[in-house]
Structure formats: structure tokens, C-alpha cells
Amino acid sequence: MGLFGDIVGQVFRAIWAHKLRSFLTMFGIAWGVASLLLLIGMGEGFRSGQQRQLKSLGENIIMMWGGTLLSNQGNLRPYKLTLEDEAEIRTQAPDVANVTGFLQRGDLKQQSQFQSAGGTVMGIEANYPTVRALPLGKGRYLNEADMKERRMVAVIGKKSETLLFPNGGNGLNEFITINGYRFQVVGVAQWIGRGNRDGDNQRVYIPLSVMQNIFPMKGENIPQDALTSIQYQPFDPSRNTEAKTEVRRIVAENHNFDPTDEESIEEWDTIKSQQTVGKIFTAMDVFLGGVGIVTLALGAVGIVNIMLVTVSERTREIGLLKALGATRSSILGQIMMEGLVLTGVSGFVGITGAAIFMGVLGLMMGDSQIGFDPPRIVPWSAALAMGTLTLCGVLACLYPAHKASMLEPVEALRKD
Incomplete structure (x- = not known):
């Protein structure tokens, strides 16, 4: 627990040392997560609203008139x-x-x-x-x-x-x-x-x-x-x-x-209408999910930059740790943990912000909307965001962490 606290402290010290760059990177990640959840949540609100309207007529009805x-x-x-x-x-x-x-x-x-x-x-x-x-x-x-x-x-x-x-x-x-x-x-x-x-x-x-x-x-x-x-x-x-x-x-x-x-013949097939609505919003979910994943991937580039700066500034510290017996795997794990904490904090902020915004929007909408339910956090989209965020964090930290773990203690200690 103490090690994790030290890592978190180091992460925030690195963030504070490069406030603008760190803020822009974290903002980009949080914005990507929030946008992904919000857009999919609104799409699901439209989908469930349309399905609810059709179900208010009855289940699987085909209507015919003269x-x-x-x-x-x-x-x-x-x-x-x-x-x-x-x-x-x-x-x-x-x-x-x-x-x-x-x-x-x-x-x-x-x-x-x-x-x-x-x-x-x-x-x-x-x-x-x-x-x-x-x-x-x-x-x-x-x-x-x-x-x-x-x-x-x-x-x-x-x-x-x-x-x-x-x-x-x-x-x-x-x-x-x-x-x-x-x-x-x-x-x-x-x-x-x-x-x-x-x-x-x-x-x-x-x-x-x-x-x-x-x-x-x-x-x-x-x-x-x-x-x-x-x-x-x-x-x-x-x-x-x-x-x-x-x-x-x-x-x-x-x-x-x-x-x-x-x-x-004048008729309305509510089954076909529901299938069409489902296809439209499924396509929207796929598109919006793809946009969100690309946004998060771009945010990973910023993480790479921050972690490279972190490794560069802590070269002597890393050399000292290795001289005291730290293994390559422990150095690798520490740098990876720092990157994951960074992405995790950004993701948490994005998810929390999206949830609060959708909650406020739902309260403002009340119960007077026709064909549209209030947006809500969709579990699979939150899981997709966190999974993609974790993957991006890991991939973004691999090169900086590998570079840090390969430093030779003597060369690192000579570094000014």
C-alpha cells in the first residue's frame, strides 16, 4: 500500500512539474471517455425511447387500413x-x-x-x-x-x-x-x-x-x-x-x-420498424465506439510523451534504485504502474463527469419527452472505455518503461 502511495505521489509530482502538458493529455483522455459514454448513452436513450413507444402500442403488431x-x-x-x-x-x-x-x-x-x-x-x-x-x-x-x-x-x-x-x-x-x-x-x-x-x-x-x-x-x-x-x-x-x-x-x-x-394497401409493420431502428442505433454505437477508441488511442500518445519525460528526469533515481538491487522487472512494473495510474485517474474523471452530466440532463428532461429516454451510462460502453483505456495505458508505457529498465546503473548515475 505504501509503494502504491509513493507511485501515486510520483505521478502527481510529474504531472505538477509539467502542468500544462499533463493537463492537456489528461483532459484529452477524460474528454474522449466522457464523449464516448455520452454519445452512446444518448443513442441508447433514443433507442429505448423508440422501443418504448412501439411497445406502448403492443408487441409485434402489423396494422392494416382500407x-x-x-x-x-x-x-x-x-x-x-x-x-x-x-x-x-x-x-x-x-x-x-x-x-x-x-x-x-x-x-x-x-x-x-x-x-x-x-x-x-x-x-x-x-x-x-x-x-x-x-x-x-x-x-x-x-x-x-x-x-x-x-x-x-x-x-x-x-x-x-x-x-x-x-x-x-x-x-x-x-x-x-x-x-x-x-x-x-x-x-x-x-x-x-x-x-x-x-x-x-x-x-x-x-x-x-x-x-x-x-x-x-x-x-x-x-x-x-x-x-x-x-x-x-x-x-x-x-x-x-x-x-x-x-x-x-x-x-x-x-x-x-x-x-x-x-x-x-396501407399498412404499418411495427416489427420491421423496430428492426430498422435497432440497426440504425447499432450502427451509431459502432461508429461512436470507433471514434471513442481512436480518441483514446490519440490520448495514449500524450501518455508516451509524459512517461518519456518522467524517465528522462528520473534517470539518476532509476540508476540508484538499480544499484541498490532493483531488478529490471521491478523498474518496468513501477513505470507501467505510473502510466496506468495516470490513465486511470483520467478515465475516472471522464466517467464521473459523463455520469453527472447525464444525471443532470435526465432531471432537466423529466418525464415529458416523446420518443426519447434520458441518456444513461451503458454498462458495455463503460467497460469498453475502461478496457480500451487500460490497453492504451499499457501500450503507451511499454516503450518508456522498457527504456527505463534497460538503463545501466553506472551510466544512469553519471547523468546530470
Whole structure:
């Protein structure tokens, strides 16, 4: 312990003797470490934020909407997805695990005995929560009996409860009206999303059978069983392309268009989106990691210079140590230890600075960011920084340490 303390003292004496050069070298190393951790931490914040947003929709979902077709006469012909499409997808698409359809409208007014509110009203099926994320805060989900018997029941979002039942009121088992039709609230969803993103929390969910009966989709030549969207999950996320091909074939046959015509189908594959986001940020991590390693390697050049100066100034001391019996390996180890202490202190300062900055940035961001989580120290990046720093420190000290260990005691003692 005493030897280590002496070495640390010698290191800091050498640093103090060449303050500017030592400061610039240590600053370069600390800056490289901090930049590496900060950039990767911010990239991971974007990655986790995007993944969280996708997961707030549900796991491995492919969404499909109705589209517009070009007829042989050159006219545009819109089509809507239907319950028939959904039923055939369920029975004729072997790669599809779960499928659900819903009908939504944003022009329906909700009213309680206390207050009125606007928001999206969605007619959903009983299996909707198995496909889409709809965490329940209290009460129950809509069930098959609600669908079959066309019960006038509803599950409302958390913000809808706050608006319709102000002053901390509990909306569970209370009644609301939607465009004059009376519904009993049987469930209240948990808050979905973060910060001010509250559109999903101002939804009202009612049985799809009721929605299609009393609030059907508006427009001409629209089937009674028309849906706003059909959304499904493949058994295996890696077979999302096969699942989409099967679903497109079914919908194309029902609506008379070419399933290979991309313009005729509007869809969003969240699996593909997540894979793309992952590839982008992985490439960013590799690039930023490479930049950080190069920065640290350049910092090693400064360590070489400092250690060469140290060896030069301590030539007589090294000669005296060797004259008193110090071996080449002990001299080599001492110089190497000095270089590692130097790089270690710089690395510690860089990691600590990055952690403090990211912590302050996270506090400033709070919980109001959309698509971006606060940056944080990523364990593998910290391990990469310390591993690279240690390697650079060792390599940077090899030549100065070897030079010191090869000094002859007599020649060293003659050195002025």
C-alpha cells in the first residue's frame, strides 16, 4: 500500500512539474471517455425511447387500413376492411397468431352527469387487449358476452375519467352518454404513454357490435361491417413478411386487386420498424465506439510523451534504485504502474463527469419527452472505455518503461 502511495505521489509530482502538458493529455483522455459514454448513452436513450413507444402500442403488431384502388377506367375506388376480411385472416393465414378489428370515430360527444368531453370512441372486440396494449386500471375489459348481447357498456381512458368525472371522481360503474346513448362504465384504463401525450388516454372503448349498429362508419357505399383497421400479430416475429403476404392475398381477393400492388394497401409493420431502428442505433454505437477508441488511442500518445519525460528526469533515481538491487522487472512494473495510474485517474474523471452530466440532463428532461429516454451510462460502453483505456495505458508505457529498465546503473548515475 505504501509503494502504491509513493507511485501515486510520483505521478502527481510529474504531472505538477509539467502542468500544462499533463493537463492537456489528461483532459484529452477524460474528454474522449466522457464523449464516448455520452454519445452512446444518448443513442441508447433514443433507442429505448423508440422501443418504448412501439411497445406502448403492443408487441409485434402489423396494422392494416382500407385503401384506394385504381379501376380499369382510371377512376379511384376506395375500399374498406370488413369483419369478413378479419374472419378469413383468422382462419386462412397460418402465420397469423392473433387478429383484431376495430371501428373508431372522433366526432362523437361523451357526456356524464358532471361534464362533457370529446375524444375518440372505438368499437373493439373482446380480444383487443391481447393485440394492442390497453393496461387496465380498475374494473374489467369488454368480453364476448358484451359483444354477442350488444351490451351498452364502456371502458374509458384515464383522462376521459378525469374530464367526465372531475374533482377526483371515480368513473367506475357510473353512466355516460355517447351522442345520447347511455353506457355504463365497466372499466378504466391506466395512463398510457408519457408527459403530454394523452390522446390515447382520452379514448372510450365500446363493443364493436354496438359501434357498428348505432355508430357505423359514415359515407356512401360502405358495408355495415366496415372496420377502420385490422391489426394482427404473427406467431413468429421473424416471419412477419410471410404473414403480411398471406393477409394481403386474402384482402386482395375480397376486394379485387393485385396483392403485389403496394399502392393498394396501407399498412404499418411495427416489427420491421423496430428492426430498422435497432440497426440504425447499432450502427451509431459502432461508429461512436470507433471514434471513442481512436480518441483514446490519440490520448495514449500524450501518455508516451509524459512517461518519456518522467524517465528522462528520473534517470539518476532509476540508476540508484538499480544499484541498490532493483531488478529490471521491478523498474518496468513501477513505470507501467505510473502510466496506468495516470490513465486511470483520467478515465475516472471522464466517467464521473459523463455520469453527472447525464444525471443532470435526465432531471432537466423529466418525464415529458416523446420518443426519447434520458441518456444513461451503458454498462458495455463503460467497460469498453475502461478496457480500451487500460490497453492504451499499457501500450503507451511499454516503450518508456522498457527504456527505463534497460538503463545501466553506472551510466544512469553519471547523468546530470
